[in-house]
Amino acid sequence: MSRVEIMTGNQAAALGARLARVQVVAAYPITPQTSLTETLAQLIESGEMQAEYIRVDGEHSALTVCIAASTIGARAFTATSANGLLYMHEQIHWAAGSRLPIVMCCVNRGVGAPWTIFNDQQDSISQRDTGWIQLYCRDNQEIIDTVIQAFRIAETIYCPVMVCYDGFVLSHTLMPVEIPEEEKVDAFLPPYRPHTILDDTNPRTINPVMFADLRANAEGILCDGYMEIRYKLEYALKGALKTIQDVSDEYALVFGRDHGGLIWEYKTSDAEVILTGMGSIATEATIAADILREKGIPAGVVGIRAYRPFPTEALIRALKRARSIHCLEKAVSYGFAGPVYTDLRAALYGSECDAQMQDYITSLGGRDIQPSTIAEVVLNRIKSDAFDGRFREPIWINCRTE
Amino acid sequence: MDKTKDPNISAMCTLAVGEAGRTGDWRSFRPVIDHGKCIPSQKGRSACFLCWLYCPEGVVRAEIPITIDMEYCKGCGICAEECPAKAITMVKEEGHE
Ligand code: SF4
Ligand code: SF4
Numbered sequence: 500m501s502r503v504e505i506m507t508g509n510q511a512a513a514l515g516a517r518l519a520r521v522q523v524v525a526a527y528p529i530t531p532q533t534s535l536t537e538t539l540a541q542l543i544e545s546g547e548m549q550a551e552y553i554r555v556d557g558e559h560s561a562l563t564v565c566i567a568a569s570t571i572g573a574r575a576f577t578a579t580s581a582n583g584l585l586y587m588h589e590q591i592h593w594a595a596g597s598r599l600p601i602v603m604c605c606v607n608r609g610v611g612a613p614w615t616i617f618n619d620q621q622d623s624i625s626q627r628d629t630g631w632i633q634l635y636c637r638d639n640q641e642i643i644d645t646v647i648q649a650f651r652i653a654e655t656i657y658c659p660v661m662v663c664y665d666g667f668v669l670s671h672t673l674m675p676v677e678i679p680e681e682e683k684v685d686a687f688l689p690p691y692r693p694h695t696i697l698d699d700t701n702p703r704t705i706n707p708v709m710f711a712d713l714r715a716n717a718e719g720i721l722c723d724g725y726m727e728i729r730y731k732l733e734y735a736l737k738g739a740l741k742t743i744q745d746v747s748d749e750y751a752l753v754f755g756r757d758h759g760g761l762i763w764e765y766k767t768s769d770a771e772v773i774l775t776g777m778g779s780i781a782t783e784a785t786i787a788a789d790i791l792r793e794k795g796i797p798a799g800v801v802g803i804r805a806y807r808p809f810p811t812e813a814l815i816r817a818l819k820r821a822r823s824i825h826c827l828e829k830a831v832s833y834g835f836a837g838p839v840y841t842d843l844r845a846a847l848y849g850s851e852c853d854a855q856m857q858d859y860i861t862s863l864g865g866r867d868i869q870p871s872t873i874a875e876v877v878l879n880r881i882k883s884d885a886f887d888g889r890f891r892e893p894i895w896i897n898c899r900t901e
Numbered sequence: 902m903d904k905t906k907d908p909n910i911s912a913m914c915t916l917a918v919g920e921a922g923r924t925g926d927w928r929s930f931r932p933v934i935d936h937g938k939c940i941p942s943q944k945g946r947s948a949c950f951l952c953w954l955y956c957p958e959g960v961v962r963a964e965i966p967i968t969i970d971m972e973y974c975k976g977c978g979i980c981a982e983e984c985p986a987k988a989i990t991m992v993k994e995e996g997h998e
Contacts (some may be wrong), residue, residue, distance in 0.1 A: 597943035598911045722907045
């Protein structure tokens, strides 16, 4: 029997890693991730979890240890936030280029300068182009389930997965969480098999220097050049759209919980006004949609769970009836607009969805936002006669701009 | 196995002669040995072999007389630079100006 316990998002992530039978943990503490790694350290110390906890001098080393562990065939897990994630940056690319199915929790926090320990999503967004899958969670139940799913996805297609969830809002907030049964998780997640079995009777160099062109090796096999290896990574990620959905569907069958795979929808069947976003802000948008409905506006929410790979087809299907789309974002691509708006506008261009779009930057560095505020700004925007489909500057919510 | 298609999803290579491709193709200068100056040839016993030690491609054979595998010698000139007897001269390959 599965049981329900009250726990924080960080505890849920740690329990997810334990249930996934992670064999190597290497992590460096950083707020708001710290209690996740502390929980793992306790579980390993007490013998409840059979894993190596490798202490390291920083996040760059943490991911390097995971890369080494994953290469030799161990299931590896790490977690970090904000500047810790940025310190890993080089190895984040390296893990993806090596096609290692590492799972990392990014407990989302704003990045310095100036220092903030509070939540936004600038950290994981800034790692968008590294070749990692990025999944964003809405609540603590989704965190524990997503960590388990993430290993299954990662080990199916050999790509690393970042499980992102909002710092403090989820990481330190207590919620009831149903803990999946161990035997069911074991059946759902078979032992990890590395894509390359290291063998000392047949030694190899992993990731040698590549030349621009393909090369014939000593056996006469035409080996990929840098560009072919990168193409394989890109199409593995594109293929992950199906894997993420399939794994989510199978999880729903086995465990009875469906978090939506690539995207999730709230009251969209008759909705003309769609709010969208990732993580807890999208949950908050569901309350804003209800407020808008009370005012007679047919509003709904399309939440983005998979940001990379970007679920273009799923979003076109979900948004094709929308008259206007409102992107609520906790990150900025400085000098242009929010990342979700940017990608969504590109994905929808020329599709059967010709909705008007507006971008909103909100909650940077933990600035509070209420559902009533979201409803109010969206209402003001749809009433505005300047809504003509052209690119408009993002609206910074709850920010003194003059 | 399909000899024309690399099955690996990440980059790797094995320790084998020619694994990096025909590096001899890179050469614009070739090392030419003057065995009248080369120490092992002159002494008639194993000696010096600094060219063998320093060659980054591992293509010098530590024999008497020493030989170089020109399929893979990339023409870097390190052997000529290191030779204490000035027995190796780098000579321009045909077609290279
Ligand atoms: S050191 Fe350079 S030039 Fe000399 S043999 Fe080796 S590869 Fe050729
Ligand atoms: S370094 Fe010069 S002298 Fe020594 S073995 Fe090589 S060619 Fe001969």
